[in-house]
Amino acid sequence: MKNRALRPVGIVLIATSIVFASGCQLDIVDQARQTGANVFSGIRNLPSTVLPSEFESTAFIDGDFDIPNASVQPDGEFTVIRSFFSTNRSFNLDLDANNMFGQRRIAEATFGKSYTIVRRTGASFEIEPDSLFKVAIGDAPTDPQSLAHNEVLERDNFADDINTQISRNEDERALLYVHGFNVSFEEAAESSAKLSYDLGFSGTPFFFSWPASGGSSAYIADFEDMVGSQRALESLINDILQLTEVEQLYVVAQGMGANLASHALKNVFVTYPGFRSRVREIILVAPDIEEDEFSNELVPYIGSAEHPLTLYVSAQDAELDYSKRFNSYQLAGDSADRVLVLDHVETIDVRAASSALMDAEGFADSNSILEDLWDLIHNGNRANSRSTLTAQYRPEGTHWAYTPD
Secondary structure (H helix, E strand, O other): OOOHHOOOOOOOOOOOOOOOOOOHHHHHHHHHHHHHHHHHHHHHHHOOOOHHHHOOOOEEEOOOOOEOOOEEEEOOOOEEEEEEEEEEEEEEEEEEEEOEEEEEEEEEEEEEEEEEEEEHHHHHHHHHOOOOOOHHHHHHOOOOOEEEEEEOOOOHHHHHHHHHOOOHHHHOOOEEEOOOOOOOOHHHHHHHHHHHHOOOOOOOEEEEEEEEEEOOOHHHHHHHHOOOOOHHHHHHHHHHHHHHHOEEEEEEEOOHHHHHHHHHOOOOOOOOOOHHEEEEEEEOOOOOOEEEHHHHHHHHOOOOOOOOOEEEEEOOOHHHHHHHHHHOOOOOOOOOOOOOOOOOOOEEEEEOOOHHHHOOOOOOOOOOHHHHHHHHHHHHOOOHHOOOOOEEEOEEEEEEEEEOO
16 A cells, blocks of 8 residues: 555646536536637647747646646657546545545546556556557656546536547557455555556556545455445446447456456356447456356356457465455465466466566566557457466366466
């Protein structure tokens, strides 16, 4: 966990507010806002040789967020990742971005987008998408990634903004990240942005933040809130596939979040079987799920021969270590005693590498699984075709070991 009291402040954070309008008025206001934002952003971000010097001091990301004392530069040290989110956490719009969302579960989901400043790394330069927004910042944050701003949106505006970004990037793919226990909203936003950057993902990043407490001592409370968040995550997945132009959805879920995502996807596919083909990959990292439940109640609904699940298992995952203090059953994501092998599941034993995606030091970090994830998401290669994996043959079937060069 980060020590927030020592967190450097390099950016002025502005809390958002919601303005409600009805019917036609709302459409007119939103169209005017978006049109103005596009024009304004385009003018302000022109090179300094075109505009007077007074325009150089602010980098306008879009109509909802700008960075003072910064400029858009092709070799800027930072990028800004705009991630769309849904959360069933309590919130207070009068607080700054780092404290806006709390730990209490509420009935109605909140929609919006977060802007996270990420320090670019040389290891990832070669995979950065052409659409990456690069900025130079005068008072730069010292953290590798820093949540700078949240914008809360009404549901219709949420879908409209997503479609605008898809059109602008000409990429109909989306990456949905679901975090595990002991994670704050701020950490979820930063993790989503970092994952998108580390994978060189040019599509639209999403994250769902359920009200994990942000404290390691609250495992049981987090588990109850996870179970109570399934409908909210189902709603987000349905909205992405029904209201937006996303054609290919990649789901990456970790720990207790993998439990949440698996149950939500099961219910989505039972209700809308046609959505299964648009969810291109379901990637579960050290899932905190009882092995029997995973094998008998989840895999038959969310895995298939055409779309096998990707299951990363670990013998030394920190979240699973907490889980085993409270549970005596075998966990699907734990490989300490045995590796789970199932039909319609590609199981990968992480072995000595880390299953903690957010600890990775860029794309080329051999102690993380990012390189293998990149090959899966960008090239669509199955486990038997990925160079970072070595087949492990057992009487019960084949799994793979992560063996990067």
